[in-house]
Amino acid sequence: DAGVTQSPTHLIKTRGQHVTLRCSPISGHKSVSWYQQVLGQGPQFIFQYYEKEERGRGNFPDRFSARQFPNYSSELNVNALLLGDSALYLCASSLPGATNEKLFFGSGTQLSVL
Amino acid sequence: QQQVKQSPQSLIVQKGGISIINCAYENTAFDYFPWYQQFPGKGPALLIAIRPDVSEKKEGRFTISFNKSAKQFSLHIMDSQPGDSATYFCAATSDSNYQLIWGAGTKLIIKP
Numbered sequence: 684d685a686g687v688t689q690s691p692t693h694l695i696k697t698r699g700q701h702v703t704l705r706c707s708p709i710s711g712h713k714s715v716s717w718y719q720q721v722l723g724q725g726p727q728f729i730f731q732y733y734e735k736e737e738r739g740r741g742n743f744p745d746r747f748s749a750r751q752f753p754n755y756s757s758e759l760n761v762n763a764l765l766l767g768d769s770a771l772y773l774c775a776s777s778l779p780g781a782t783n784e785k786l787f788f789g790s791g792t793q794l795s796v797l
Numbered sequence: 798q799q800q801v802k803q804s805p806q807s808l809i810v811q812k813g814g815i816s817i818i819n820c821a822y823e824n825t826a827f828d829y830f831p832w833y834q835q836f837p838g839k840g841p842a843l844l845i846a847i848r849p850d851v852s853e854k855k856e857g858r859f860t861i862s863f864n865k866s867a868k869q870f871s872l873h874i875m876d877s878q879p880g881d882s883a884t885y886f887c888a889a890t891s892d893s894n895y896q897l898i899w900g901a902g903t904k905l906i907i908k909p
Contacts, residue, residue, distance in 0.1 A: 687840070
């Protein structure tokens with residue numbers, strides 16, 4: 684079975700641009716969470732979606748938005764990119780009823796903002 | 798109060814030795830404490846987790862020790878192997894919380 688897949692794996696953007704990151708959860712998983720991991724730090728929570736509804740949002744500006752589609756895949760959008768947005772963006776999925784337990788992470792999208 | 802403090806930042810252990818990583822939390826509402834292992838270029842993978850109703854949980858060479866009164870928990874890796882070399886993260890959350898609160902990570906190197 685395929686794990687959590689994220690695309691693209693690497694991305695280079697310039698300040699002020701917009702970026703869309705994509706995530707496909709494990710089959711049968713209905714919850715998707717997004718985390719930002721800056722080099723040398725632990726992941727920081729951005730969003731959690733369950734059944735296409737936003738269930739939680741971390742302390743990130745409105746430039747960050749996300750959505751979940753009927754097939755449970757998800758997109759993370761970041762507008763007006765700043766240098767500080769450079770990070771590894773991780774997507775995780777989990778089974779229904781286990782939203783924070785047994786999170787399965789993808790390998791992430793490495794975003795570099797120049 | 799949402800922080801999880803992890804130490805040490807880095808750790809070098811000889812093959813066959815015991816690796817110990819410590820974490821402390823402040824929020825008494827936390828009731829789920831997982832440890833994740835992350836290799837370079839990969840996402841974190843759940844290693845082992847514990848709830849506060851037990852003081853210890855063992856899975857193979859990995860053991861979590863939990864001290865509820867001190868609000869501390871630790872990961873012990875017995876008979877450490879070079880393949881255990883990775884970054885380890887502790888985390889905490891509660892059923893009413895939709896996010897995991899992560900420690901800053903410990904880079905573990907096992908010397909052959």
